[in-house]
Amino acid sequence: MKCVFCGNQLTKDTQTIERRINNHLIYIKNVPVDLCNFCGEVYVDDNIVSEMNQILQKQKQISNTITVDFKTFREQSAANFNDVSRQNHYNLVTT
């Protein structure tokens, strides 16, 4: 994949992506992106965008700027998916 602005080859990277919901800023850390090292343009995959939207949906009660970790969210989603029976105790285990 190449940068649409400068034609440079993109490299895989992780970035902190800034999103806005109800006028609150949310920083999502460790988002997998394609980065142009030449002009700094960041490309986020559609799948990643929908995963970020899931993260944002879970942050409805926020009242301040917060930071969430994309990687952690993904790991937690995977854990929930793989072991539904553990879900009842999930919060106790992870916090």
Ligand SMILES: [Zn+2]
């Ligand atoms: Zn570029």
